[in-house]
Amino acid sequence: MRASGGFHGRRIQKTGGSTYIISLPKNWVMARGLRPGDTLLFTPRADGSLTVFAESAGPPIAERRAVSVSNEMEKEHLFRRLIAEYIAGYPLLEIRTPGRMSARTREVIRSFAQRMIGPEILEETAESVILQDVVGANPLPIPSILRREHQMVRAMQADAMAAFRSRDAQIARDVVERDWEVDRLHWFLEKQVTSALRDARILATLDLTLPECSTYLLASRILERIADHAVRIAETVAMIGTERSPERLAGALERMADQAGSALADALDCLDSRDIPKANRVIDSAEQITRERDQLLHEIGSKRGRLAIGLAYVLESLERSAFYASDLAEIAINRAVESPSPEAAPAGTPVKALVPGV
Secondary structure, eight states: OEEETTEEEOOOEEETTTEEEOOOOHHHHHHTTOOTTOOEEEEEOTTSOEEEEETTOOOSSOSEEEEEOOTTSOHHHHHHHHHHHHHHTOSEEEEEOSSSOOHHHHHHHHHHHHHSSSEEEEEEOSSEEEEEESSOSOSSOHHHHHHHHHHHHHHHHHHHHHHHHHTOHHHHHHHHHHHHHHHHHHHHHHHHHHHHHHOHHHHHHHTOOHHHHHHHHHHHHHHHHHHHHHHHHHHHHHHHTTOOOOHHHHHHHHHHHHHHHHHHHHHHHHHHHOOHHHHHHHHHHHHHHHHHHHHHHHHHTTSOHHHHHHHHHHHHHHHHHHHHHHHHHHHHHHHHHHSOOTTSOOTTOOHHHHSTTO
16 A cells, blocks of 8 residues: 555556456445445546445435524524525534524524525424425536526516616515525525535536536626625615606616626626637626726716615616626636537647648
8 A cells, every 4th residue: 555645545456357456445444334245336526536435325414413593693693594504405404592492583494494495394392493405415407506596687687677767666676575586596506516515426416527516606606696786776766766867877777787687698608608709708898887887977976866876876786797797707718728618629639630731
């Protein structure tokens, strides 16, 4: 056996005509209670390595997690704690309080269970509530979740601008309420990625590499931020009231909203197509929006009162949305370099095969 840098080395041996074997570290075998005749499973990784685990091995995290909370916790603090536990991916979550659990604490837990994807109340006692994840680690492909998230964000952007244009408070409220749908999709995706990072078997079922999981998680976070800006635009409706926007300003903001929405769609497309020139055009368009922002901000500065504040909020949110799309385009460029598309020539392809006439 050879050891180097924390790795255990084993020489490959050949037995028979075509079978290659290696020995396993004794400590690893004993620690997992393995015996001769047990089956090991191998998962090939994108980097050329193999992940080995026992067929009968359980998940690397405990099936049940107990969480102690206080009845005096702020509602927002308790909700955030539950989200963190949810993302950690425990199948059973027991929330306990010292003494009887207050109605206020139970209300937060029930609200959490209703808003998340997966948790259901399994059991309640005077001092505790047990939540069970009925969905599991990999019910939906991560790219599908991201596409759904994008559809919702684009719809929120369009409806937020429609509410701003018509001063429709009902549409504005609907945009604000839909923000929870984007949040829950993002948290669900983050839970899947966290579980995949912890357990190689879950990663194998996702059919994604670790860099791809990281890319999709970053993209999801960006979409969640853009949804927040759609909410901010919708909230300006109540601030401005019935006061009308100057026609030129309203038209300029509409065009900017269309540019920001198109930039987001193009940036997401670049994640799959690995189209670097297209991603660069998205980044350039965000810089163009900034130049337009400077001109519009000067004009908005000549207005007064709530109208000026509301217009400034809308302008800022549109610019931030465009720059989030620009961030996504940069991620797409990085991914294109790290993992070229199948159509791209593999590393080491002779120059003669790439350049006509050589």
